[in-house]
Amino acid sequence: MNIISRVTTAISVSAALGVAALLGAPAALADTGYCGYYSESRAVNSASKCTNKMVRSVIKERGTIHWAPYVSHGRTSWQNANYPSNEWYTYNFYTL
Numbered sequence: 001m002n003i004i005s006r007v008t009t010a011i012s013v014s015a016a017l018g019v020a021a022l023l024g025a026p027a028a029l030a031d032t033g034y035c036g037y038y039s040e041s042r043a044v045n046s047a048s049k050c051t052n053k054m055v056r057s058v059i060k061e062r063g064t065i066h067w068a069p070y071v072s073h074g075r076t077s078w079q080n081a082n083y084p085s086n087e088w089y090t091y092n093f094y095t096l
Contacts, residue, residue, distance in 0.1 A: 035093050043068070043077045043091035052096050070094070083092040 030037035036046035043057035061083035068080035
């Protein structure tokens with residue numbers, strides 16, 4: 001194997017690992033909840049048992065609670081800003 005093909009192979013493997021890490025990051029950072037997944041920035045209404053519920057992301061940051069909008073099944077409730085000093089996060093839902 002010559003040097004060019006070794007370098008090309010190394011670059012390809014490195015790029016593939018980088019893409020895999022990026023694609024895997026959101027799921028790895030999300031917690032599992034009753035209606036799907038939630039994290040510091042969103043709540044995903046993805047569980048089939050929540051087709052009759054709406055979900056929203058909730059975060060407490062520097063003593064203030066931020067409520068994202070409610071979303072129906074198959075949608076994501078996003079916080080409208082990035083809160084770097086969060087104290088906790090969760091989600092809540094209501095039944096339709």
